[in-house]
Amino acid sequence: MNELAISAIERGGEPLAGLGALVLDGAWGRQVRDYLARAKAILFEQHLAGATGLAVVESYTRAVDHVIRALFTAARASYQERFALLDQRCTLVAQGGYGRGELNPCSDIDLLFLYPHRRDRYVDTVTEKLLYALWDTGVTLGHAVRNVRDCVRLAAHDFKVKTALLDARYVAGDAGLYTEFAAAMETEVLKRQATRFFRDKLAENEERHRRYGDSVYLVEPHLKEGEGGLRDLHTAMWLAKVKFKTNSVAELVQKGIVTEGERREIEAARDFLWRVRNGLHFLSGQHMDQLTFEYQERIAADFGYRDDATAKGVERFMRDYYLHAATVNRFSEEIIARCVERPTSYRFIGRFVGREIRPGVRVAAEQVAVGDPAAFRADPSLLVRVLADAQRHGLPIGNATRRLIRENAALLADDRVRCTPPVVAAFFDVLGWKTGVYDALNEMHKLGVLGALLPEFGNLLCMAQYDRTHLYTVDEHSLRGVRILEGLRAGAYKQESPLLTEVMRDEDRVEILYLAMLFHDSGKGQGGDHSNRGAEHVCRVAQRLGLHADEATQLEFLVRQHLTMSHLATRRDLHDEKLILDFAKMVGSLPTLRKLYLLTFADMRATNPKLWNSWHDMLLGELYVRTLAVFELGEFAAPDEGLRARRIRQRVADAIGHLAGPPLAAFLADMPDRYFLSVPESDIPRHVTLVRRYAEEPVVTHVMHFPEREFSEFTVVTRDQPGLFAKLTGVLTAHGMNIVGAHITTSDRGMALDVFRVSHLGRAVIARSDDRWEQIQVTAGRVVGGGLDVEELVAKARRPSSLPEKVVPRVGTRVEVDNDVSEHFTVLDVYTQDRVGVLFAITNTLYHLDLSIHLAKITTNVDQVLDVFYVTDIDGR
Incomplete structure (x- = not known):
C-alpha cells in the first residue's frame, strides 16, 4: 500500500469539500453517476485554479471510496432484508491505480471481491448489486471475485495478477479478511519467486517501451505507458516493494536507497504528470493517455503557459513535460538497477577491489566504478574519462558512480576546467572510438556532463518542437543523428544506401561530423535563422575544444549549411548546371561535400522515419554525384548549353538512328535544348517510341x-x-x-x-x-x-471521411x-x-x-x- 492510499483511507470524513455524502434511496446507478459527475465538476474547477495533481487524484480516489463504501453498505442491507447475515464475509479490495490511490478523473476502477473459502449467496448479492450500479454509471470497471487461496495461487503463477495485487488496498467489508489476505500475500507470494517476477517485469517493461516509441521525447507522448510515463515509476516501485519491502518513495529514503533531494525531484515529476493526465481526462471526457497535439495547446493554456518572443507557450509546456518525464525515467532506471544488481561489495577489508583500469577507476561486477567520492573534485577530467573507459570496455557505469558523476557534473561548467587538455582529450576519445559513440554521448547527456561541457548543447535539453515533422525534441534528434552516423559507419545501411555507406567508410575525421550533428540545431529557440545562430555557437565551441583553423571553418560551414543539400535535392532542378556549379563553389572542397552529404542524410533520417525514403536517397545521391563530378573534373565554369545539347542529340542519333529512322530526326529537331539537358539520355529512346505512337x-x-x-x-x-x-x-x-x-x-x-x-x-x-x-x-x-x-x-x-479528422x-x-x-x-x-x-x-x-x-x-x-x-x-x- 503506498503513501497516497494510506492518506486516502485514514482521512475519512467528507470525501470532497462541497460534495456532501452519497445517499442511496432508489436508482443506485443514476445516483452514483450524478454524484461522481458533481465530484468531477468540483475537481475540474480546482484543477483550473491550480490544484496539484496529487490533490485531484487523492480527492477523486476518496470520492470513489465513498461511493464504493456506500454501495457496499446498501448491498449488505439489501441482503439482510431477505436473509440472515451470519458468518458470511466479503471484502472489497481496490487494485491497480485505484489501489494505489491514484485515480485520475476517467481512470478505470479495478475491484477485487474477496471471500474466505466458498462463494455464497451473500458474496453474489454484494457483487451483483455493486457491479450493476457501477456499470450504470458508465465508468470503466475491472473486477474479479476470488477467495484468498485463489489469489495466492494465481499470483504465484501469473505475474500480471501478482502485479495487480501488489497495489491491493482495503476499501470496505470485513477488515479481518483483508488482514488474512495481506498476510498470505506477504508470506506466500512476495517472498517467493522474486527472480522470476523481476525477469517477467523487466521483459514487459522493455516490450512496453518498444511498443510506445522507445523514447521519452516523442512529440505526442503516452503519459502512462510511454518511456518516462507513470508506468515506469509503477514498475520501479513494484520491484522495490518485492526487493526492499518498501511501499513509498519516503521509505526508500529511510532505507538509504534514494536521497531526500531525489525524493523531492521524483515527487514533483510525478505530480506534474498527474496534473497533465488530469487535464487530459477533464478535456477529453474519457480515459485518454496520449498527449496529442489536439490537447497540448489547451492544457498548456490552462496551465498558464503563454507565447513569447523565443518560443510558443505549448513548446515551453512540453519542455517541462519532457524534463519531468526524463526525471521519472532516470529515477525508475536507477531503482530497477538497484533491485536487480548482483549482491557484491566493491570494498573488502578497507580496500576497493576489482580490476583497475586507471588510478581510482576499476571494473567490478561487470561495471565501471569509482570508489573515492572525492575523485571527481580532485580531477574533473575523470567525469569524461570514466565515460570513455566504459565505452571502450563495453560496460555500464555502476549506480553509485553514476550518482557521483551527476552530483559533480557542474565542475565542467567552468571554462578553466572544460577547456583543459585532459578534458578535451577525453571527449575526443569518446567521439573517435570505433563503437559506442551514441551510447556514451547519451549517457553523458543524461548525467549532465554533456551540457556542462558543451553549454550550447545543454541549452537544447528537452527543447520541444511543436510540429509533426520532428518526431523528437531537439537534443534527442541530434543524438539520434549521431547514432545513425555511427550505424552508417558500421554498415547498417549498406543494403538500402550503398553510396552513403561507401562515403562514410572513407571518412577519416568522424569527430568533426559528430560535432556538426550535435550542434546543427543548436541555434533553435533563440529567434532568427537557427542555422546562422548555430554557426555562431560552434565558432565558440571550436575555440574551446582547440580545433585547427581548417577544422573550425569546416564545422562552422556544416552547421550553417546543414539544410542546403536537402533543400536543393528535393526542391530544385538537379539537371541545372548553374545550380550544381554554384553549389560546388559554395562547398569549396571534396571533404566538406562528403561530410555535408552524410550530415544531411543523418539529419533527415533522425527528424522522422517518414522523411527518409528511397526517393530522397536517390535525389540526395544524385546531387552528391553531380557535384562530385565537378570537383573531380575541376571544371567550375558553366559549359555552353547549346553545345551540350547538340552533343547529346548526336549521341542519341548514333545509338538508335538505325532503328528510329525519319521520326527520330524530327524528334531531335523539334524538342528544345532544355529537354536534352534535363532528361536522362537512357530515357530518350523510350520517349521516341511513344512519340511515334502519337502520330496515330x-x-x-x-x-x-x-x-x-x-x-x-x-x-x-x-x-x-x-x-x-x-x-x-x-x-x-x-x-x-x-x-x-x-x-x-x-x-x-x-x-x-x-x-x-x-x-x-x-x-x-x-x-x-x-x-x-x-x-x-x-x-x-x-x-x-x-x-x-x-x-x-x-x-x-x-x-469527407466518416472517420474523425486527426x-x-x-x-x-x-x-x-x-x-x-x-x-x-x-x-x-x-x-x-x-x-x-x-x-x-x-x-x-x-x-x-x-x-x-x-x-x-x-x-x-x-x-x-x-x-x-x-x-x-x-x-x-
Whole structure:
C-alpha cells in the first residue's frame, strides 16, 4: 500500500469539500453517476485554479471510496432484508491505480471481491448489486471475485495478477479478511519467486517501451505507458516493494536507497504528470493517455503557459513535460538497477577491489566504478574519462558512480576546467572510438556532463518542437543523428544506401561530423535563422575544444549549411548546371561535400522515419554525384548549353538512328535544348517510341515501375493545351496517386511530353496495380479529350471521411518566389497544409494565372507539403 492510499483511507470524513455524502434511496446507478459527475465538476474547477495533481487524484480516489463504501453498505442491507447475515464475509479490495490511490478523473476502477473459502449467496448479492450500479454509471470497471487461496495461487503463477495485487488496498467489508489476505500475500507470494517476477517485469517493461516509441521525447507522448510515463515509476516501485519491502518513495529514503533531494525531484515529476493526465481526462471526457497535439495547446493554456518572443507557450509546456518525464525515467532506471544488481561489495577489508583500469577507476561486477567520492573534485577530467573507459570496455557505469558523476557534473561548467587538455582529450576519445559513440554521448547527456561541457548543447535539453515533422525534441534528434552516423559507419545501411555507406567508410575525421550533428540545431529557440545562430555557437565551441583553423571553418560551414543539400535535392532542378556549379563553389572542397552529404542524410533520417525514403536517397545521391563530378573534373565554369545539347542529340542519333529512322530526326529537331539537358539520355529512346505512337493516337500513355526505388513513372504524350498539366495532376490525384515529381516539355510543334513520378510509399499495392493504371490511362484520355470534367473528378475524391479528422498543428500557406536560382525560369515554393487535391488546386490556380509549368517537385513532410514549380509566363519568360 503506498503513501497516497494510506492518506486516502485514514482521512475519512467528507470525501470532497462541497460534495456532501452519497445517499442511496432508489436508482443506485443514476445516483452514483450524478454524484461522481458533481465530484468531477468540483475537481475540474480546482484543477483550473491550480490544484496539484496529487490533490485531484487523492480527492477523486476518496470520492470513489465513498461511493464504493456506500454501495457496499446498501448491498449488505439489501441482503439482510431477505436473509440472515451470519458468518458470511466479503471484502472489497481496490487494485491497480485505484489501489494505489491514484485515480485520475476517467481512470478505470479495478475491484477485487474477496471471500474466505466458498462463494455464497451473500458474496453474489454484494457483487451483483455493486457491479450493476457501477456499470450504470458508465465508468470503466475491472473486477474479479476470488477467495484468498485463489489469489495466492494465481499470483504465484501469473505475474500480471501478482502485479495487480501488489497495489491491493482495503476499501470496505470485513477488515479481518483483508488482514488474512495481506498476510498470505506477504508470506506466500512476495517472498517467493522474486527472480522470476523481476525477469517477467523487466521483459514487459522493455516490450512496453518498444511498443510506445522507445523514447521519452516523442512529440505526442503516452503519459502512462510511454518511456518516462507513470508506468515506469509503477514498475520501479513494484520491484522495490518485492526487493526492499518498501511501499513509498519516503521509505526508500529511510532505507538509504534514494536521497531526500531525489525524493523531492521524483515527487514533483510525478505530480506534474498527474496534473497533465488530469487535464487530459477533464478535456477529453474519457480515459485518454496520449498527449496529442489536439490537447497540448489547451492544457498548456490552462496551465498558464503563454507565447513569447523565443518560443510558443505549448513548446515551453512540453519542455517541462519532457524534463519531468526524463526525471521519472532516470529515477525508475536507477531503482530497477538497484533491485536487480548482483549482491557484491566493491570494498573488502578497507580496500576497493576489482580490476583497475586507471588510478581510482576499476571494473567490478561487470561495471565501471569509482570508489573515492572525492575523485571527481580532485580531477574533473575523470567525469569524461570514466565515460570513455566504459565505452571502450563495453560496460555500464555502476549506480553509485553514476550518482557521483551527476552530483559533480557542474565542475565542467567552468571554462578553466572544460577547456583543459585532459578534458578535451577525453571527449575526443569518446567521439573517435570505433563503437559506442551514441551510447556514451547519451549517457553523458543524461548525467549532465554533456551540457556542462558543451553549454550550447545543454541549452537544447528537452527543447520541444511543436510540429509533426520532428518526431523528437531537439537534443534527442541530434543524438539520434549521431547514432545513425555511427550505424552508417558500421554498415547498417549498406543494403538500402550503398553510396552513403561507401562515403562514410572513407571518412577519416568522424569527430568533426559528430560535432556538426550535435550542434546543427543548436541555434533553435533563440529567434532568427537557427542555422546562422548555430554557426555562431560552434565558432565558440571550436575555440574551446582547440580545433585547427581548417577544422573550425569546416564545422562552422556544416552547421550553417546543414539544410542546403536537402533543400536543393528535393526542391530544385538537379539537371541545372548553374545550380550544381554554384553549389560546388559554395562547398569549396571534396571533404566538406562528403561530410555535408552524410550530415544531411543523418539529419533527415533522425527528424522522422517518414522523411527518409528511397526517393530522397536517390535525389540526395544524385546531387552528391553531380557535384562530385565537378570537383573531380575541376571544371567550375558553366559549359555552353547549346553545345551540350547538340552533343547529346548526336549521341542519341548514333545509338538508335538505325532503328528510329525519319521520326527520330524530327524528334531531335523539334524538342528544345532544355529537354536534352534535363532528361536522362537512357530515357530518350523510350520517349521516341511513344512519340511515334502519337502520330496515330491522340493521347499516348505509358507506365513503368521501379520497385527498388519505390516509384512509378507515368508518361503522357499528347497535343499541348491550356491547363494540361493541371488536368493530368487531377487525374492522378483522383485515383489516389502520390505525385513526387514531374517534368513537362513542349516541342516546337506543340506536342506535350509530360513525365510524372509517383511514390510507392504507403501505397505500393495501389501504385503498382495494373487495374488502377488502366483506369488512369482511360480517364486521362477522356479528360484530355474533353469528355470528362477534371474538377468534378477531384471533387469526388475529396468527399469527407466518416472517420474523425486527426488534429495536428496548423500549417500556414505561404509562397516564395526565386528568380535567381535558374537562368530560364521563376521558381515558386508553395508551403501549405497537406490535404486531398492540394496539388491539383495549386496547378489549376497557376494555369488560371497564365503561368506555364515546366518542372515540379513535390515534397510531403508528414502534414505539410512543399510544392516547387519552375514556371514561365504565357510569353515564355
